[in-house]
Amino acid sequence: MSVIQQIQEKYAKVMAVIIALALITFVVMLAFENGNTIFGGPSSVIGKVNGEKIDVNEFGEEFKKIEDRLQASQQTYGLTGPALTQRALQETWDREVNKILLNDEADKLGIGVSAAELDDMLFGVNPPADVRQMGTDPQTGQYNAEAVRQRINEIKRGKDVQMKQQLNDYLVELRQMRLSEKYNSLLLNSINYPKWMIEKQNQDNAEIAKISFVRQTYAAITDSSKITDKEIEDYVNKHKKDFKQTESRSIAYVSFSALPTADDTAATREAVLNLKPEFDSTKDPESFLVRNGSSMEYSSIYFPKSKLQQANQSIQMSNKDTLFSLAKGAVYGPYLDGGAYVLAKMIDMKVLPDSVKCRHILLGTTDRQGQPIMADSIAKFKADSVAMAIARGASFDSLEAKYSTDEAAGQEKGVMTFASTDIQGEGFAKEFGQFILFDGKPGDKKVVKTNFGYHYIEIMSFIGTEPHFNIAYMSKNIDASQTTTNAADAAASSFAATARDAKEFEAAAEKLRKEQGINKNVAMNITPASYEIQGLGFSRQFIKNIYKAKKGQVLAPELVGENYIVALVTEVNEEGVQSASQARLLVEPLLRNKRKAEIVKKKLGTITTLEAASAALGGQPIEVADSVRFTGSSSSVLGFEPKVIGAAFNKANAGKVVTTAIAGSQGVYVIRVDNVSATPVADANVDEQRKSRYEQAKMQAMYQAPPSQALKEAARIKDYRGEFY
Numbered sequence: 001m002s003v004i005q006q007i008q009e010k011y012a013k014v015m016a017v018i019i020a021l022a023l024i025t026f027v028v029m030l031a032f033e034n035g036n037t038i039f040g041g042p043s044s045v046i047g048k049v050n051g052e053k054i055d056v057n058e059f060g061e062e063f064k065k066i067e068d069r070l071q072a073s074q075q076t077y078g079l080t081g082p083a084l085t086q087r088a089l090q091e092t093w094d095r096e097v098n099k100i101l102l103n104d105e106a107d108k109l110g111i112g113v114s115a116a117e118l119d120d121m122l123f124g125v126n127p128p129a130d131v132r133q134m135g136t137d138p139q140t141g142q143y144n145a146e147a148v149r150q151r152i153n154e155i156k157r158g159k160d161v162q163m164k165q166q167l168n169d170y171l172v173e174l175r176q177m178r179l180s181e182k183y184n185s186l187l188l189n190s191i192n193y194p195k196w197m198i199e200k201q202n203q204d205n206a207e208i209a210k211i212s213f214v215r216q217t218y219a220a221i222t223d224s225s226k227i228t229d230k231e232i233e234d235y236v237n238k239h240k241k242d243f244k245q246t247e248s249r250s251i252a253y254v255s256f257s258a259l260p261t262a263d264d265t266a267a268t269r270e271a272v273l274n275l276k277p278e279f280d281s282t283k284d285p286e287s288f289l290v291r292n293g294s295s296m297e298y299s300s301i302y303f304p305k306s307k308l309q310q311a312n313q314s315i316q317m318s319n320k321d322t323l324f325s326l327a328k329g330a331v332y333g334p335y336l337d338g339g340a341y342v343l344a345k346m347i348d349m350k351v352l353p354d355s356v357k358c359r360h361i362l363l364g365t366t367d368r369q370g371q372p373i374m375a376d377s378i379a380k381f382k383a384d385s386v387a388m389a390i391a392r393g394a395s396f397d398s399l400e401a402k403y404s405t406d407e408a409a410g411q412e413k414g415v416m417t418f419a420s421t422d423i424q425g426e427g428f429a430k431e432f433g434q435f436i437l438f439d440g441k442p443g444d445k446k447v448v449k450t451n452f453g454y455h456y457i458e459i460m461s462f463i464g465t466e467p468h469f470n471i472a473y474m475s476k477n478i479d480a481s482q483t484t485t486n487a488a489d490a491a492a493s494s495f496a497a498t499a500r501d502a503k504e505f506e507a508a509a510e511k512l513r514k515e516q517g518i519n520k521n522v523a524m525n526i527t528p529a530s531y532e533i534q535g536l537g538f539s540r541q542f543i544k545n546i547y548k549a550k551k552g553q554v555l556a557p558e559l560v561g562e563n564y565i566v567a568l569v570t571e572v573n574e575e576g577v578q579s580a581s582q583a584r585l586l587v588e589p590l591l592r593n594k595r596k597a598e599i600v601k602k603k604l605g606t607i608t609t610l611e612a613a614s615a616a617l618g619g620q621p622i623e624v625a626d627s628v629r630f631t632g633s634s635s636s637v638l639g640f641e642p643k644v645i646g647a648a649f650n651k652a653n654a655g656k657v658v659t660t661a662i663a664g665s666q667g668v669y670v671i672r673v674d675n676v677s678a679t680p681v682a683d684a685n686v687d688e689q690r691k692s693r694y695e696q697a698k699m700q701a702m703y704q705a706p707p708s709q710a711l712k713e714a715a716r717i718k719d720y721r722g723e724f725y
Contacts, residue, residue, distance in 0.1 A: 047093070048718040049100040056724055063092040065169070082538035086531035089725055093529075101711040102180055111182050113175045121174060123149055128174065180708075187707050193693045195686055202681045202689075209628040209648040210675045213638075214613045214620050216603075217667035221596040229580035232587045236577060243578040247719075249546050250524040250571035254495060254509055255536070255563040258488035260480045268478045272334040272341040275474060279343055280331045285472035295340060296475040301424040302468035304354050323471065333474075343474040352420050354464035356436045359396065359414040361386055364405035364453035373405055373453070383447045383454035390445070396458070405453070415460070420468065432457065480562070492557035492564035502552045505568040522570070528722030537561035540725070547722060597663035604670065607659045613670040624674075644669050649676065 046056040067088035070079060079087055106112065122131055123145040135148035155163050236243045260268075275292055282288045286298040305324060326332055326346035333343040363379040363386070366372055373379075386399050400414040423433040429450035436459055440446065445458045480488075495512065499505040509520040523533045528547060532538045539560040549555055551572040557564045573582065603616050610622050625638040630649050638644065641664040647653055648671065657672040701707065 046720050046724055047096070048716070049097055050104065050715050050717075052100050052104075054096050054100070059092060059096060062096065063088055066092050066095075082531045082540065085725075086529075086538075089529060089531075089721065093719070093721060097712065097715075097717060098708050099176060101708065101715055102176070102183060105711060106179055106183060109183075109186070111179065111186070113178045113182075117178065118171065118175060121178060122152070184707055188698050188701055191694055191697045191701070193690045193697075195690065198686045198689050198693070202686075203678075204630045204649070206678050206681045207630055207649060208677055208679055209630075209673060210624070210626040211628060211638075211644075211648050211671050211673055212610055212622055212624050213644070213669050213671040214610050214617060214622055215664075215667045215669045216600045216617050216620055218593045218596045219667075221599060223592060223596050223599070225595065227584075227588045227591050229584075231591055232580040232584055235587050235591060236580070236583050240577050243583050245573055245576065245578050245582070246527065247575040248525045248527050248571075248573045249569060250522065250526065250573075251546060251567040252505070252509070252520055252522050252570050253536075253565050253567040254492075254512060254518060254520055255560075255565050256488045256492040256495070256518070256557075257563055258480050258485050258559065259562050260478045261484050264481045264484055265478050267481065268476050269334055269336075269341045272343055272474065272476050276331055276333070276343055279345055279474050280329075285345060285347060289472065289474060292474065293476075294474050295477050296342075296473040298472050300470065301421055302348070302350055302352060302470045304352070304420060304464075305467045305469065306354075307421070308469060308471075324467075324469065337475070340475045340477045342476075345472045345474070347470040347472055349470070350438075350468050351465060352437060352468040353462035354466060355417055355419050356423065356462060357415070357417045357460045358436050359400075359416065359458050359460060360406070360432075361396075361400045361404045361414055361456040362406040362453055363403060363455075366452065367405075376453075379454045380447075380449070383456055386456045387445065387447050390456070417463070429455075435459075488564045489557065489559075492566050496554065496557050496566045499554050499566065499568070501554065502568055502570075505554050505566075524571070528719065529725065533560075536563070536565065542567075544722070594663070597661075597668050600668040601661050601663075604661050604668075607657065607661060607670055609657060610670060610672055639666060641665060641669065644671060647671060648673055 044056045045053045046059045047054040067085065070084050070088050121127065127135070127143070127145070127148070131148055132143055134151065135144050136142065152167065155167050158164070279285075279288060289296070289298050308320070322332055323344055323346070326344075328346055328348060331343055331345045334341040335344075336342075361383075363382045364373045365376050365379050382403060386403060389399060390396055397413050404414060406414070418428075418436070420437060422428060423437045429452065431448050431450050432455060435444075435446055435448050435457060440457075440459045442459050442461050445456070448455045448457055495508055499508040506520075512518045513520065521535060523535060526533060526543060526546060528543075530543050531540050533543065536542075537560060539558070542558050542560050542565065545555055545558065546567065546569060549569045551569055553569050555565075555567045555569070557566050559565075571582075600617070604613055605616065607613055614620050614622055623637055628638065628645060628648050630645065641662075643662050643664050647658050647662055650673075653671075653673045654676055655673060658670070662669045662671065
């Protein structure tokens with residue numbers, strides 16, 4: 001004992017230092033692994049792909065570009081707000097991950113895109129569609145590669161930084177696209193179906209077997225023994241690929257509505273009604289709407305009667321006829337429009353064409369980028385000269401081709417057709433629109449000055465003349481009052497006060513259901529970078545709070561959409577392999593059937609005949625399946641049992657009772673192979689079959705499981721987006 005005591009006294013301090021250093025090393029490694037700095041704060045790393053870091057600043061720049069593109073294409077994608085942000089975030093992440101994986105794989109394989117190849121892509125015989133469009137002569141329809149080269153060189157030498165960046169981004173994307181094409185082609189062209197394999201499959205598929213069998217279904221066997229967590233863990237560890245999971249959280253929650261009440265609705269109607277006298281007398285509807293906080297802005301556009309309802313959703317089927325019959329200056333309402341009360345005032349009515357067909361010759365003073373083309377005095381002189389020449393009988397088409405600086409309209413010889421609403425839009429030259437829609441009539445000609453220069457305009461025809469209305473809408477959304485919001489908040493806080501842990505949460509939720517009919521709900525598989533919880537709506541902060549909490553923790557009440565939410569974190573799933581509790585639902589039936597199969601096999605003992613097997617299983621009938629195919633199809637008697645089908649076509653079993661019981665998917669089988677014969681080989685054209693299989697495999701590889709997906713599955717990917725967005 002004295003020796004041991006001396007050692008303890010002598011080396012105690014040394015061991016303490018070693019243990020402390022080990023703990024510090026572990027903490028530091030964990031911090032860096034999670035994308036943090038040594039001091040615990042977030043680093044600039046938003047993710048890692050096979051150890052390669054994705055910088056948050058570079059990621060943010062790409063994210064902004066994609067978000068801007070989606071915002072500019074809202075009509076195409078139908079996304080706004082958080083939904084658009086989430087879409088942009090995911091698209092940016094996928095692009096960054098795929099780029100790293102593709103570049104790494106291309107480097108290993110020696111695949112690249114040379115400068116000469118990129119040059120050929122831009123200026124060769126088969127350029128990208130957008131490049132071809134830019135370089136196609138509108139007069140001849142021919143692609144002019146030199147014109148494209150000249151334009152690109154102008155951008156490179158120019159001083160427009162934004163244009164240079166856009167060009168650089170485009171060339172990077174073009175290079176990545178070609179690299180991806182090469183890699184995909186390499187894999188797709190490696191697909192092969194040997195002739196011998198097709199012939200063997202044809203031969204196997206032509207075979208048909210007749211079997212007799214005795215079976216005992218698992219459903220008929222009672223087994224109440226416990227499947228332990230250890231057994232499930234062992235099964236999962238042997239089949240890890242089938243039980244992979246990404247990081248996620250699940251919650252149970254109770255929601256307390258903060259939607260407007262009947263009192264809130266009545267108060268909104270009263271507030272709008274009180275504005276009616278002033279709205280009726282105002283001469284400046286635009287200022288009135290701004291001053292009184294209308295949720296609908298004033299528009300000076302005259303909308304055609306046939307399109308007024310789809311242009312302004314407040315025009316309901318039930319009240320549109322009343323609105324159309326209003327006298328100038330009259331006010332109608334308030335009427336209910338979805339979630340708002342509205343007053344409508346008839347500002348004016350004009351009979352206008354739905355569309356105007358016209359043609360023009362533009363003598364531009366500036367181009368679309370605002371760069372000067374010619375002096376104002378020269379442009380006006382030329383425009384007046386054009387008008388005079390046409391008045392004396394000169395050809396419009398000849399003068400348009402010779403003088404017009406409008407390249408877009410020039411493709412149609414200056415002829416254009418515009419809808420009446422487009423003519424009144426913000427992007428349309430006001431002076432041009434005033435003449436062709438309001439002041440002129442078909443056949444009228446005039447020189448008009450706009451910001452672009454001088455236009456010689458001829459109105460060719462009006463299309464679909466009808467009444468157009470200009471209506472101002474005073475709209476107030478029906479919002480929840482502070483009283484309503486406070487009541488919902490108080491109810492949520494009261495519930496949270498009695499639900500401080502999982503057990504109390506469940507008890508309080510059950511009490512709430514019985515007393516007030518408010519049900520508990522669940523939300524599962526909430527990922528770290530999510531913006532939306534199905535059934536609740538968008539709330540990035542709420543999801544962040546879920547990830548800050550521990551399993552079994554009850555979150556403080558939080559407003560999500562129009563409900564106050566009290567949530568219990570029920571599952572914390574880390575990236576990796578599922579735990580026994582998570583895998584139990586899937587694995588337990590498999591392990592229980594395995595146990596049941598052992599029970600049946602013990603009953604059967606040594607297998608000799610079907611009759612003996614039938615007797616051992618309490619008189620189970622001998623059944624016959626006479627149309628068993630190797631492809632897996634069979635008579636309705638057998639169902640789908642791959643192991644049984646495999647045994648039926650095993651040549652060693654021909655004409656025999658198989659002496660080993662077969663544990664299938666639905667039960668345990670004892671079979672006798674009565675006969676195996678061959679039917680004529682269908683579709684024996686092997687070359688055509690090989691070609692068809694090849695094309696099918698290419699389609700599957702490209703659209704069902706692209707090569708990039710295989711790279712992702714094999715990669716080590718760390719996603720820290722949730723810490724930054």
